[in-house]
Amino acid sequence: MQKHVEGKSDKKIMLYALSTCPWCHKTKNLLNELGVAYDFIDVDLLDEAEDKKVSEEIAKFTSDISFPLLIIDGKKIIQGFDEEGIKEALK
Numbered sequence: 001m002q003k004h005v006e007g008k009s010d011k012k013i014m015l016y017a018l019s020t021c022p023w024c025h026k027t028k029n030l031l032n033e034l035g036v037a038y039d040f041i042d043v044d045l046l047d048e049a050e051d052k053k054v055s056e057e058i059a060k061f062t063s064d065i066s067f068p069l070l071i072i073d074g075k076k077i078i079q080g081f082d083e084e085g086i087k088e089a090l091k
Contacts, residue, residue: 001050004039005032011090013038016058016069019045023081027068030083036090043067 005028013031017024019042031038043054058065061077070078070086078085 001046001054002039002041005037007031007035007037009036009038009090011036011073013090014071015040016054016067016071017042018067021067024068026081027070027086030081030086034087034090 013036015024015027015031015038017027017040024042028040041054043051046054055065058069061071062069062079064079066079068079068081070089072078072089076089078089
């Protein structure tokens with residue numbers, strides 16, 4: 001389910017993505033290029049029970065579910081691929 005990517009970061013970064021989404025891949029690549037640690041879940045690869053749990057978790061942050069969905073420190077939400085927004089949020 002949840003996977004971790006090693007790196008440096010003083011922020012808790014969670015990425016909800018789809019395994020087939022090019023914008024999700026771009027977001028992962030950007031986080032990797034920035035060398036930050038982050039966790040991610042490819043939502044489309046979850047079984048029904050895990051999907052329900054993750055959907056409930058995402059609903060705590062937004063009712064407009066779109067991918068990629070990046071949550072930083074449990075507060076800052078970036079939906080879609082926003083390179084500048086991500087870089088700014090991770091400064």
